Amino acid sequence: EAGVAQSPRYKIIEKRQSVAFWCNPISGHATLYWYQQILGQGPKLLIQFQNNGVVDDSQLPKDRFSAERLKGVDSTLKIQPAKLEDSAVYLCASSLEVARDNEQFFGPGTRLTVL
């Protein structure tokens, strides 16, 4: 089966600019996650969707980050305006169901560099 798709793979922007990332989860997966992975660290959850509803966005910096999953399939993550500390890899993951031990499948990530 096809994996989680993300685009773009790389993005370089200047601080205070805006950027958007796109994720297409595995077909049929109800749960979608966005993680931020700063170099040298493990991924950190930003937001979790169940279908088109938000389950957990407690760690999303809502003053500059937003995400949506309008039709319960694809999702976009936006940063506006970007800061230097937003430089990281943004990973999208999906899982089939809400069960906690349901395996999460990760995409390749989008590497963001903020100059």
Added chain:
Amino acid sequence: GESVGLHLPTLSVQEGDNSIINCAYSNSASDYFIWYKQESGKGPQFIIDIRSNMDKRQGQRVTVLLNKTVKHLSLQIAATQPGDSAVYFCAENWGTGRRALTFGSGTRLQVQP
């Protein structure tokens, strides 16, 4: 692809040796744990998981050990191969409503041929 982490703790082993990667988890309420492998330029890949009602679980060439008393998790890889070279993360989960994982900081495994 770019490196996952340039300043991670590194474990260097010879091909064919066994590897042991350790992880100290943070939450005593955590009851589900996963080991992930992340190769350069790729997303994390599931290796093996374990629930807190177990202290050992075996997969193909991998074994996870859980010590809840000291909040310690380890991943053992038998007969390590060059393809095992990657960054390894442990992740934990807790609570009935929370689904997302909390990841540790990772260990880089380098396999010398």
